[in-house]
Amino acid sequence: MQPHIRKAVIPVAGYGTRFLPLTKTIPKELVPVLDKPIIQYVVEEALASGIEEILLVTNETKRSLQEYLSDIPELKPHLRFMTQIGPYGSATPILNAKSFIGDEPFAVLLGDELFVAEVPRIRQLINAFEKTGDPMLGVIRTDDAGTKRYGIVDPRSPKTDQTFRVFDFSEKPGPERAPSRLASIGAYILTPDIFDAINRIGPAANGEFQLTDAFRLLMADRPFYGCQLDGDYFDVGTKLGWLEANIAMALRSEELGKEAVEFMKGMLSK
Ligand code: G1P
Numbered sequence: 001m002q003p004h005i006r007k008a009v010i011p012v013a014g015y016g017t018r019f020l021p022l023t024k025t026i027p028k029e030l031v032p033v034l035d036k037p038i039i040q041y042v043v044e045e046a047l048a049s050g051i052e053e054i055l056l057v058t059n060e061t062k063r064s065l066q067e068y069l070s071d072i073p074e075l076k077p078h079l080r081f082m083t084q085i086g087p088y089g090s091a092t093p094i095l096n097a098k099s100f101i102g103d104e105p106f107a108v109l110l111g112d113e114l115f116v117a118e119v120p121r122i123r124q125l126i127n128a129f130e131k132t133g134d135p136m137l138g139v140i141r142t143d144d145a146g147t148k149r150y151g152i153v154d155p156r157s158p159k160t161d162q163t164f165r166v167f168d169f170s171e172k173p174g175p176e177r178a179p180s181r182l183a184s185i186g187a188y189i190l191t192p193d194i195f196d197a198i199n200r201i202g203p204a205a206n207g208e209f210q211l212t213d214a215f216r217l218l219m220a221d222r223p224f225y226g227c228q229l230d231g232d233y234f235d236v237g238t239k240l241g242w243l244e245a246n247i248a249m250a251l252r253s254e255e256l257g258k259e260a261v262e263f264m265k266g267m268l269s270k
Pocket of ligand 1: 149151
């Protein structure tokens with residue numbers, strides 16, 4: 001029986017440079033898909049997966065993000081906020097969360113991704129974790145372009161199952177160097193030994209402290225898994241991903257679906 005996963009960390013201190021100039025004043029996590037900011041979908045996904053307490057690691061310029069979430073009565077009791085302290089990079093907010101997490105496995109979700117699925121994405125990872133008790137990366141299939149955008153996992157031999165062992169990880173390697181076409185997206189289950197691994201990494205070539213470098217260190221020491229997720233993934237932190245998310249959600253919406261289809265047909269026939 002594996003320990004119950006009760007806590008999640010959502011890093012939200014990033015500047016959102018892919019969404020300039022909007023992000024000069026509006027945090028990228030407040031960018032809406034239809035009528036709801038992306039961060040609300042992410043928080044709701046965590047709660048629907050059975051997570052009870054969520055730490056958002058933020059920065060001082062994003063007060064509006066905290067205000068928005070704290071104003072939603074169903075979400076507020078589950079949320080904690082802290083200001084990110086330390087060097088730039090994805091490892092820092094996780095290390096900052098150490099005292100909140102303590103000594104238990106936990107979930108990490110990135111604050112600008114939408115995953116639409118029958119079984120919420122973090123629940124799929126928790127279900128897989130319950131069988132192994134080892135760190136678990138949420139993975140989707142990608143293409144050559146995706147190898148420049150995502151971390152790519154190395155399953156070493158062709159993967160046969162939904163859940164498979166990962167032996168190495170390359171952050172945005174490009175099509176030539178990518179060990180597979182399986183992309184790790186922004187949903188992880190991690191074990192507390194990640195904190196020690198983060199303390200052992202240095203800055204990457206781009207100067208950032210990358211969580212994915214800590215994954216590579218841990219993979220050398222212990223089993224690490226990937227879980228291929230069922231559902232539709234939208235990288236809302238990019239312009240194209242944001243557009244696709246809005247189109248997909250409009251097409252599926254009871255309120256807007258019919259009119260959205262008519263509008264798109266009209267535009268395409270012009
Ligand atoms: C991060 C991770 C990367 C992952 C991606 C998913 O990159 O480092 O491994 O594939 O999120 O969105 P970032 O989007 O911060 O560049």
